[in-house]
Amino acid sequence: MAMKENLRTLLGAGWLGWQMEANWTDPFLFLVYSVAKPVSGALILVFMYIVILGGVAAQSTAFAYIFLGNAFFIYVGQVLFGVTWVIHEDREHFQTLKLIYISPISFYYYIIGRAGSKILIATIAVVVTLLFGVFALGIPVDAFTMDWGLLILCLTVGMACLVSIGIALAGITFLTAKHSGGINEGIAGLFYVFCGVVFPITQLPAWGQSLGYAIPVTYWLEAMRKALLPAQQLQGTGLQGIENIWLVALLAVSALFFYFLSILIFRLGDYLARRAGKIDMTTAY
């Protein structure tokens, strides 16, 4: 019974999220969010690369490593940002947070539902960026040699993991004001530095490498690269020895861990927010 209700909340929120994002059919907004922003972000790295090494053909394995890591990282930013943004937006702009909050639906499922639509939209940006990399920059991703099984499996588990982390952050967001942007920007930034996104974690000092090995995103990105370019693996990344099966297992275990952690933090954040009366606050200056 409760399950059915939660499912309904989830689907309803997914629908609501999609309605809110439905202006995606607007060509201008599609260009902004699914093309201009992600491709420019990738091009910054491409130009850094070209400036230092003279062209993208030089050290092409390293180039593919950087480009793919950056492309899939869009998911991390979008999902973390998306989940916390739901809270921020509902609270400050629409001022409906309190309305949803006092309605009897499970807020937890509401957020997951809203996150679903964000994942869909992030997927468009990732695909556009990848297509740009393949066709404009010659990254040798090939639909026939790709490891589709690994791709789909890791994508699913990876998303579950990211949403869990996002919800943990949402719990913290309950307590903060202007910084809801800051928190996910910060966590995403941490992941960007420590998870071997645009450079191998072997570049980091020893403590930074240890941190990198502790975050599931590191393995997730490695798995995505392996799925897309099974034949072309960069040496000296600190992860090249790990078998695919272990990558998946590590991901699954950490996803489960973050799932329970997120429930804990979310409940705590929710409780503290109510105690501090921050459910319906607004804060501009």
Added chain:
Amino acid sequence: MKEYLLLNLRALKGRAYPRVVGGTRELSWIFFDTVLPLLTVAAYVFVYKYLGTFEGPQQEYIAQFIGYVILGGAMTAYWMNVLWSMAAQFYWEKEIGNLQLYMIAPMSRMAVLGGMALGGMFYTSVRAISTIVIGVLIFGVTFSLGPPIYLVLVFILTLIALYGMGMLFASLYMIYGREAWHMSSLLTEPIYLVSGFYFPVRYLGSIVALSASIIPITLGLDALRQLMFTETAGIHGFLPVEVELVALAVLSVLFLFLARHSLRFMENLGRKTGRLTMRWQ
């Protein structure tokens, strides 16, 4: 006349005040606004370090590139502030009901925006300076500074032109609410790219670099880099610093002038259509 000036100075001070205390009142802000932006900067620094392990035409200048990234990262703080807390601010103000109270008051609208700009510059400078200081401490950048008077001039003119541009945007956002939000969003990564926040802008080619120069940060950042890393200024700089200085001065005047007129125009348009006070659009 004197009275009008005094009124506007007071209005400026009044509007700058919440910005300044807003920053000091919630101290968690310092953590979020100084440590977090450093992360992106750090990632790019490591990218340069990594690329430096390969043989390449710029291999010997990796240290300078790291410095460029840190400087660029510091300037992103101002750009974000202009986009979200200047340009989009009138939209938030409308939503929370302050805009109409500003509009019925007798001060010049430029004074309100000026106050917002000054307050914004103040707290953004904390973020920018700390990015530079921490970046220098962690990554060990060494500067070779040019004439300080130039440095100061470039910095001030960049900020004036930049916030002038912010005021111009603000007038647009006053009327065009939510659409403006998407504009700010659009002007993030693409501008980081074309204004050369993370690599010298000359490598984009002169046509792109010149077009991007309409954004004051492009030339300002290039000039700052040339003045802080004089040894490589000749290799990585886009235009001579003097030229960039003049261009920044021109941009300052241009944007302030445009902002003033656009504000008037948009205010009238808003009064005509009723969008000045309409919320939740």
Added chain:
Amino acid sequence: MNYAVETKDLTRIFRVKKRRRRRSGSKGAEQDVTALKDVNLRIEEGELFGLLGPNGAGKTTLIKILCTLLLPTSGKAYVAGNDVEKDPYPIRRIINMVSGGETSGYGLLTTRENLWMFSQFYGIPSKEAKKRIDEMLEAFGIWDKRNAKVRTLSTGERQKANVIRGFMTDPSIIFLDEPTLGLDVNASRIIRKFISDWVRETSGRTVLLTTHYMMEADELCDRLAIIDEGGIVACDTPRNLKRTVSKASSLMFEVDYLRDPDKLKGIEGIQNFTYKHNGQMNRTLLTFIVQDESAVADIVSRIVDQGAKIHSLEKREPTLEDVFVSLVGKGLA
């Protein structure tokens, strides 16, 4: 001499674009809402003028136009002789506006800081501003909230702060759009008293007030306009307005049993007279409809002449609500 507010055939039409229906693809049709239609109004300097009208009548629209926030579609509006369209700045120097339920300022600042900030937009020297603010905080009974962040204030406290924000700049004309919306009896009384004292304290101060509380309008306003569907349907003093419904008021006396009540007939100024005996209580109930109250003295002396005692006198006048209902056809709150 200029009127504080004067409008000539003031009309405001809103062009509303209908939302494009999803998928239907057809461009939304434009639809016009006439919020004000040929409004002619003159408010004298020193008046406390009220605007009454049902929801959506155009009250707020009128105030926005006078506050230079909105332009007329046609017609003219003058505030202290300045055209709202052409000379907004001289107007802005001498006006202020408070609306009920508004939020203003920044949640992060304290009450006092927020008020100070707004005072700076009117160029009031800081010292002077702080003095005025402190005095008014005290007068409104929120002195203890002076250092509280505004986002922690209750609705009523916030509204008091808004009223202070409006009055602290010492405007010559103030526009109050439902200033007591959502306030408790005590708070509204404080605000009402402040408003009427303020107007009378110094000559030349003018208030334009909208409200949905009939009692408030009756008690406060020198003159009232009743506005409906964008047009003024009546404009006069509350007293005169009430007379239009029924020119007379009714007086009810409860007196000792009168043997000959018919003797009371024929007093000058009496429109109608009825009586009823209450044998059980040994009383008589007399009801007079009088043209004006000067008749009261006569009535009383005739009753006393008959040797009867007056136990109670009740006068029932038509209320503003009666006026409102008769003009607008529907009651308010």
